[in-house]
Amino acid sequence: MNGVGSMRAERVAAAGDAPAEVGECPVWRAAEGALYWVDIVANRLNRLHLDSGRRTAWRLPERIACFAFDRDGALLAGMESGLFAVDLRAAPHGGEVAARRIAAPAFPLADMRFNDGRCDRQGRFWAGTMVQDTAAAQAVGSLFRYDAKGGLSLPVVDGLIVQNGLSWSPDGRTMYLSDSHASRRLVWVYDYDVDAGWPRNRRLFADLHAHVGRPDGAAVDADGGYWICANDAGRVLRFAPDGRLDRQIELPAAKPAMCAFGGRDLDTLFITTIRPAANATEHDGHLFAARPGVCGLPEPEFAGALDGLGR
Structure with a gap:
């Protein structure tokens, strides 16, 4: 880590005092000025x-791991038994909310369940599956x-243990994917066909055995x-497009997710964390934030209307 710029993330006090067991999938929704995230084990969204500090929580019928909004504000969610449409307008003040399986x-x-997922720059939703017992x-x-047109594809990438790290370059022509399992610890990069929605030419981008x-x-x-x-290391690592590690964010929580x-x-990087089963500290499982000196990109919405799908 010598020569790598470093800064520290701070806990977001407005997110509340109750830690998540498995905090995942932060999504900024600019139309509301709000951050969404999930606690997988608690089935909670x-x-x-941010401006008011007002918090809302919904409980889903299954574990929810990833999601994207459509243009009407409905969720396309990766859960345990499939992909679901969730209309939060049915419970605007939180509480129990129904989910309709669409694929x-x-x-x-x-x-097994879905794990990490999001939309590509064209609004196609991508998500991976895993066995819940990672051991x-x-x-x-x-x-x-x-x-919305083609439905759920056949497996595009297979042989994964704990799929993660899904993201796209600003022009959408590069796709990133990782496998989090301790026996893998790899990040791959693909050339991405933005018209066909297809990744090709997989190669190694980062081997975290060489980092943390x-x-x-x-x-x-x-x-x-x-x-x-960098789960288990209490850090978030930034790799330049050429694969160089050039900066990091340190957290007082061991398992950023x-x-x-x-x-x-x-201009704010929000970071969810996992609370370990043993030796948890007061910080584990909470939401953190840092201003790393660079801005992000709007999170793409699902290119289609979820209303009516799966009926």
């Missing part, structure tokens, strides 16, 4: 309005694409820098 893969094993180290996870931690969730900034959460740019000027 959270929202924080599901043929899971090769029992006890089993089963390489049966796959990456799928979903769009396990590569978890990620975000790309406006300059093309790839920010990856995913990051996303937000705020009015997209």
Whole structure:
């Protein structure tokens, strides 16, 4: 880490005192001035309005790991048994909310779920699957694409243990993908066909065996820098487009899980964290933020209307 610029993230007090067990998938929704994120184990979706500090929480019928908004504000969510449409307008003040399954893969094993996911720059939703018991180290996870016209694809990338790190370059022509499992700890990069929505020419981008931690969730900034959460190491690492590690953010929580740019000027990096089962500190499981000196990009919305899909 010598020569790498470093700064420290601060806990977001407005997010509340209750830690998440598995905080994941922060998404900034500019139309509301609000940050959304999930607690996978609690089946919970959270929202924080930054200006007012107002918080809302919804409970879903299954574990929710990733999601994207459509243009009407509905969610396309990757959950345990498939992809679901969720209309939060049915419960505007939080509480229990229904979810309608719109697509599901043929899971090769029992006890699997979707994990990391988001839309590409063209609004296609991508998400990967994994076995929930990561200690089993089963390489049966796959990456799928979903769009309103073609529905759910066949596996586009397979052989994954814990799919993560999904993101795209500012021009959309480069796709990043990681495998977080301790036996992998790799980030790959692909050439991405923006017209066909297809990744090709996979090669190694970053091997975290040469750095620290396990590569978890990620975000790309406006300059093309790839920010990856180094789970177990309490850091978020920024790799330049050529693969050089050039800066890092340190956290007092050991297990940063995913990051996303937000705020009015997209100049704040929000970071969710996981609370370990043993030896947790007061900081583990909370939401953190840093201003790394570079801005992010708007999170793409799903290019389609979820109303009516799956009926």
